[in-house]
Amino acid sequence: MSANALLQIRNLKKYYPILGGIFKRKVASVKAVDGVSLSIFRGECFGLVGESGCGKTTLGKTILRILKPDEGNIFFDVPQDIIDEIISLEEKGSKSTKLKRLREQYDLSTFSGERLLRFRRRMQIVYQDPTTSLNPRMLVKDIVAEPLIVQGIARGEKAREMVIEILKKVGLSEEHLYRFPHEFSGGQRQRIAIARALVCRPDFVVLDEPTSSVDVSVRAQLLNLFKDLQKDFNLTYLFISHDLSIVECISDRVAIMYLGKIVEFAPTQKIFKNPLHPYSQALISSVPIPDPTKRRKRAPLMGEVPSPVNPPKGCRFHPRCPLAMDICKKEEPQIMEYEKDHYVACFALNGGMSHDK
């Protein structure tokens, strides 16, 4: 893939165990993220779209290493040749110490302890609901300054200055320093959360549905803020959302997720103009258009999302898919480049042929 990828993940898996039996052993697992490969370019806003329970938030948190992945690699700002070396070694099935050493040095999925803590300053997250993501018993100044202090970047007066600077950037001011989160409105709270995420000047920020808990009129303010901050701080975003209309406006590229897998990803224009996967088509066509003259008669996608504990065999979408063929029930489609930069995982596109051929 392209050389200017900031973040590259490969075959990432995250399963949640379900405990049961007399000794509470693992009896099954929820396959929240099941083999996802992606690369996110420096300075872009990458949109991740899917319905609730498809694993998009889990994917975001696994990339940040809030959750430990069960399998797969996460490369953050690693030279391409090293990534290639690791991949080639892994594909050989090598168990050499060289691979182990390389992974420990470069693969974020193996990091732990102090090293991981230090790495945190480069990647941050903004949560969906600022009422729960800000400690109600801390002052704004302490909330925003905390990353600076624990990362050892600054403390005391210097930290204070940096906090004020970042607060001004997100549209708050010095007078807000000595207040508790509950004294603010929803939009302002989200601004505080953004300030906390950006105070360490990270390279990469995961935005986990950052606008879904605020009102329509405030939402636009926040989206504009995200755009401005991206320019000012040269940020790379992973924008997770279920609202396609927002993603369409803010993202450069979009990936669509269904039941723990990415079914399609492409530049925004392409995917919204010409969605290829039947699920993407259904999803995009079910978004209501805010224009009564463009009301369309459409056949909504029937059925509901199956449980991620026992996902359907083969292609996970096949029980709801209008184009389902025999092969879809047996084999899992691999994600492939169908057009330039347009990746899709669907058998229907290459005439029901298995990928093995």
Add this chain to the structure above:
Amino acid sequence: MYVKSKWDEIKISWSFRVKEWKFILKRISESPLAVTGIAIIFGFLIIACLAPILAPPQGPDPFIVPQDIEIATLTPNPTPPSTRHIFGTTDQQYDIYYACIWGTISAFRVGLSVIIIALLIGLVIGTLSAYYGGIIDEILMRITDIIIAFPGLLLAMVMAITFPTVLPLDITLLTLIITAIFSLTLIISKSRRKLLLAILAVFVGDLFLYIYNPIIIPLNLSKLDKVLISLALVSWPGYARLIRSEVLRVKSEDFVEAAKVAGCSTLRIIVKHIWPNTIYSLIIVSTLDIGSIVLTAAALSFLGIGAEPNFADWGQIISRSRNWISRPDLLVANYHTFLIPGIFITLFVLGWNLLGDALRDVLDPMIRRR
């Protein structure tokens, strides 16, 4: 709001907390029940403070109830209230008024110290259990199960009886245990290697000291102290469970995860993010429990395990009435020996319960609103 000095900053950051408490107090003061509760507790506080004036001590130890020798020579039986003894006397002529006044101090002492000890133990155990989960949680929770499975009153009885009067407090062993717990938490939190090494060095040194020359301080315990310690040892599992569930609740909130993402160490997350958010529930429950603990201590006294027979303690006075359970005439004749101290106990407990109930009404929605 422009801040000039460090002191200003502290003042401002505290003024918001004070404002919050003022709000809570205002809400509480609107409920007549809560005001009654606070008034009762204040009343008892005043009695406790003025005890030396209200009932001047007659010996070196003010907690020893004076005996009226003059009447004792005449009769062993209790005398009803009179001008000489306004609440009357017990058998062997101990003054009930004196015992009730000084008993107030004992009640505060028992209630507060048991709560504090039990809370401290519960805080450590509950937090460890909830934060680390898994096998640590399983072991600690099974230990609490064992203590809860046995009727607490009886366990406290057995403990209070068997506890030695002189407790050899082994300072070296204590430091050994504290360093062990501390380094364990550091190992689990995977940070601060140098500090960890230093603590391990202390640990080894301490171990050496412990083997060759332990420092032991003998502690003399009164009977009330023994009751106090055994009550604390019996009641911590409840707190451990409460704190565990509170920590679990807070732990799952986004701001704890956000703190992790910011790079906070485990210790910092617990102390700065989790504990402050459990404080309200702890306040409510401990207020409600002070009364209950005083009741249990009185019950132990009633069964004959509490304070010494001449010690100023409400339950101890009532326990003297046990002898007349099968003698209806004596029970009626000596009503004052249990009626008056009983009213003291009930009012004291009622005060704390009223306050706790009101606190819950005010604080509980504040916890849930978040």
Add this chain to the structure above:
Amino acid sequence: MAEETLIEIKDLVVRFYTYAGVVEALDGINLKIKPGEILGLVGETGCGKSVTSLSILRLVPPPGKIESGKIILNKRDGENLNIVDLDNELIRKIRGKEISMIFQEPKAYLNPVYTVEDQIKESLLLHRKEEFLMRALDSLKKSGKETSFEAKIYERMLKKPDSILTRFLAKLIPKKVLDEEIRKEVINLLKSVGIADPERVAKMYPFELSGGMAQRALIAMALSSNPLMLIADEPTTNLDVTIQAQILELIRQLRENYKSSILYITHDLGVVAEICDRVAVMYAGNIVEVADVYKLFKSPLHPYTKGLLGSIPRPGQEFISIPGTVPSLINPPKGCRFHPRCQFSMDICREIKPNLVEIEKDHFVACHLYQGELKNER
């Protein structure tokens, strides 16, 4: 053509007496709902849309109180009722029978300890008991058991429903045929809201249902008495887009089949454009604009409506946002409540509250900008 209205809200004022102060949730709103239409009620959180809908059923929860105003319901038989001062007995005959309601979080709005069947059955028995008793008697007659003990009880329940003996007997004796009739109707209802296997779903508890399924069950319950009007309070807000599309399709079909009016409350302008005939826009306890959906989207008049439409994300365009935040309703701004955020605000806006005035036919606006024009024309 004479203006037909189903419900007319006149100068409705609702206040909440909370600890923090008096919340002026509805500040004298006027609204007409016509028979058979879908009226969208749009606004941001806390603007009073839900309170409006609850007032129509007189279900405003304490410490809320309907202070003044009228809500006139024109029933099928031409009777006019003012819901605001109806007595409790009568209002219960309207709730669920003439006006039903569905809610935002369908799973929370179903009682967790009863099955879907139990809950729909309760509605049926409440509003259509006589009909089912007749049906049960008919089916007993068909099978030649009209003299059976069961049939006698049904007759008794029809003739003397209120006598104590009837109630006692009805509780004591199993009513197999009646239950079977009701069960059939429950299954039919569930089928009509697009549930694929109604028999299985009927026996499920709410926690076993997905959000979409629960919303369908709630809709089935609301439709069980064939109401004149359905109030839908953000019914698709917490659902996924594909499920939302399914439910919207269902609501559209239901309107055609049942001919009920629908008051559709939402904050999503996309949904409004998709489904509504007319739209009322609310801001801070006031209705600021009412118009035909095409007119509103094409030529909005009120600055707030304009801002709201502008903040819809459109690819390739900047987001236009309304500055500031929604005011607290405890001490709302004087005059027009939107004036602190309005870029056209004038002196008069700070002093006098604008009334809702018909600018064009069927296009009402509450804004001083246009009232001036109107005066000039006159």
Add this chain to the structure above:
Amino acid sequence: MLLLGLSENQALLGDLHRIIFSLNLNTPPLFFLQIKMVSLLTYIVRRLILLTFVLLGVTLLIFAITMLLPIEVRAMLYARNYQHISPQGLRELAEKYGLTRPFHEQYFTWLSQVLQGNLGWAKSSSQPVLEAMLSRWPYTFEIVILAAPIMIFLGIYLGIQSAIHKDGIIDHICRILSIVGWSLPSFWLGLLLLSVFYGLLGWLPPGPISDELRQIRDSSLFIRYTRIDLIDGLLNGYPQITLDVLKHAILPVVVIVVINMALLVRVMRSSMLEALNKPYIVTARAKGLDEKTVIYKHARRNALIPTVTLSGMLVAGLLGGLVITETVFAFGGLGQWAATAALQLDIPAVLGYAMLSAFLFVIANLIVDIMYAYLDPRIRLE
């Protein structure tokens, strides 16, 4: 959730309150969420494992506590006539009863005896421990079986009334009564009642049964089918025995009801209020149901879940021993016996009692789990 080692004393009710408080009412405890589908068998096996664990733990704990005593004191406990015993004699006694051996050996000796069904000799009542417990148990049972229905019914009823009339006069009265009831020392209430109804009026005497009827009961003609006098009296055709037992049980029952009801009222009130604030109540009202149906069908069923659980735990706790109430009224039940044993440091008796209460604890937990699953369809036992 697991909480049972209660006596009727309020301090331990405080534990319950703590648990109820920390539980988010109406949502199943975390325990259930972790394991949604568990067979009943798994449940029982899990509880049995817990039982063995708790039994071992409790006895080990008691054993360890008694080890704090000096060896001479413990040897003294075995002496027949401890006032006239020489230090030499004490040493011999200690030797004879294996008190000088290491702690674990002593514990395992005791354990192997228990496994053979020998719980030891209760010195405080001069009986084998098992026999002593069996003969005391019916008295406790009598009180509990009379008190439990009254207290549960009243608690639930008053709790509902209090919640419906929130902040009204009924609510205030209920709340004040429950707080006062909760604050009363049970021994003091017992003494007051005794002095009025026995001392002044002479109506209701202490003890489990009158002396003359005790003679009839203990005679060979009286067959003790169940060992519970309340029932045996009727079975043997002596209704006066049943009546007499009832008369004697009135005061203890009143004490138990007054104190325990308070907690039930509080829990029922708060869970009822919570249920009445739930969205499904709005649905029920919007359907057109009358207020009575809304309250008694929709809200009550949900509010009962925590209350029934609490009642189960309370009753089991009461069965474990009413230490103070029995002592005040000299009722001669398990609690009084255990208290005497503890006072005299009768270690085998305390150990036996510990095992009994641990057993009750685990069984009650199992019953509560099953009740929970029955009341709340969200939890299914297959």
